[in-house]
Amino acid sequence: MADNVSTLSPGGDLGTPVGTGKQYATPAAWEADQQGLAAAGSTNELECYSGEYIQALINGWLDVASIKMFAEPGSRHGGVLRENGGAGVRIDGIGTNAIYLLVSNCTIDGLELTTDTQNKDIVRASLDSSKTCPTVINCMIHAPDNIGVGTTYGILCDGNGPALIANNWVSNPKGRGISSSSDAAVTPITIVNNYAYSNDIPFLFRGNELVKNCIAIALNGSDGYRLNTPLAGSTNNASYKSTETYIGDNPIYDVVLTDGVDFVSPSTGNYYPAAGGKLIDAGADTTADGVTTDIVDATRVIPFDVGPYEVVSVGPTPAVLTLPTVVEDVTTATIGCTTDTAGGTLYWYVSTSATAPSVDNLKDGTGGVD
Numbered sequence: 001m002a003d004n005v006s007t008l009s010p011g012g013d014l015g016t017p018v019g020t021g022k023q024y025a026t027p028a029a030w031e032a033d034q035q036g037l038a039a040a041g042s043t044n045e046l047e048c049y050s051g052e053y054i055q056a057l058i059n060g061w062l063d064v065a066s067i068k069m070f071a072e073p074g075s076r077h078g079g080v081l082r083e084n085g086g087a088g089v090r091i092d093g094i095g096t097n098a099i100y101l102l103v104s105n106c107t108i109d110g111l112e113l114t115t116d117t118q119n120k121d122i123v124r125a126s127l128d129s130s131k132t133c134p135t136v137i138n139c140m141i142h143a144p145d146n147i148g149v150g151t152t153y154g155i156l157c158d159g160n161g162p163a164l165i166a167n168n169w170v171s172n173p174k175g176r177g178i179s180s181s182s183d184a185a186v187t188p189i190t191i192v193n194n195y196a197y198s199n200d201i202p203f204l205f206r207g208n209e210l211v212k213n214c215i216a217i218a219l220n221g222s223d224g225y226r227l228n229t230p231l232a233g234s235t236n237n238a239s240y241k242s243t244e245t246y247i248g249d250n251p252i253y254d255v256v257l258t259d260g261v262d263f264v265s266p267s268t269g270n271y272y273p274a275a276g277g278k279l280i281d282a283g284a285d286t287t288a289d290g291v292t293t294d295i296v297d298a299t300r301v302i303p304f305d306v307g308p309y310e311v312v313s314v315g316p317t318p319a320v321l322t323l324p325t326v327v328e329d330v331t332t333a334t335i336g337c338t339t340d341t342a343g344g345t346l347y348w349y350v351s352t353s354a355t356a357p358s359v360d361n362l363k364d365g366t367g368g369v370d
Contacts, residue, residue, distance in 0.1 A: 027056035048089040049075045056091050056099045071110035077140050079296045084269030088112055101125045106134035113141045121153040133163030133189055138295050145173035153179050161189040167295040167308045170196045177202035180209055188231060192286045195307045201226055212236055213283040215307045236284040238306050252278050272309045279306040
């Protein structure tokens with residue numbers, strides 16, 4: 001537990017802060033008040049409750065600070081965007097980035113994040129290449145399709161590893177998806193179980209990245225993945241293309257967005273893998289990478305599904321035995337067993353008669369209930 005867990009709850013008292021944490025109406029108010037705590041070496045967390053916020057600019061923190069912005073379990077998106085019936089916390093970059101990080105040691109977990117502006121990134125992390133990239137997990141990250149073609153990224157990390165980008169759903173129809181742009185990465189950046197849909201190059205990496213179980217959909221026909229030096233172990237990545245460059249081992253080609261083929265219903269915002277599709281049970285085990293759940297915190301089951309969603313099988317529906325209902329104007333019944341003395345066969349019976357049925361009655365079906 002962090003020293004200070006503050007709550008972001010503009011609608012009122014939705015949670016109890018921990019330590020010296022307080023309640024705030026906006027991310028900016030929280031950040032401004034927490035700078036002194038960070039300078040003192042405290043770890044700080046912001047627990048977000050249902051609401052909608054403008055940009056969260058996290059700037060000037062000391063590297064020793066541990067900052068986490070996460071949606072409280074009851075205020076998570078549930079793997080569905082609001083416009084498709086989802087709920088949860090959303091941080092909007094109105095004219096700017098949604099989250100802009102200039103520090104190390106940050107975690108963003110379970111938020112819906114968006115921007116409405118060309119050439120602005122939704123999550124821009126560690127502009128200073130001396131910083132480490134953040135942990136970005138379980139987020140719905142998207143931009144509308146009317147902001148103009150530009151260099152907008154869903155997630156852009158300029159810093160070094162170690163870092164984890166996992167279980168994110170990214171849609172950026174006029175820009176790019178997930179990118180690490182540091183050429184000097186020393187320790188790995190782990191990128192697993194993500195979906196990226198973009199105008200071009202859904203995954204663009206130039207450093208030291210390990211990429212597993214990702215799905216790339218590029219609208220303009222470009223490669224889904226461009227990795228200068230993918231780490232050994234990059235594997236089980238899927239692409240809309242029939243061929244792909246730098247996709248790693250065990251590639252999965254020809255993924256389509258047609259409803260019911262590889263996804264349940266993209267037209268209505270349901271991106272769970274479809275039964276019988278290419279993504280079901282086609283993923284690598286990411287337990288060693290620290291990822292054992294999916295975007296909605298469901299436990300993954302080996303063999304993992306590819307992408308941010310795991311279809312958790314509950315097995316076949318058991319058969320239900322329906323017995324006929326017999327209505328009698330009586331209040332008692334007798335359950336008994338008799339023996340066919342000729343053949344030694346047992347006959348169980350239920351009778352509402354005061355006299356037990358004979359073996360002959362039981363054989364011809366007239367003696368059970370009368």
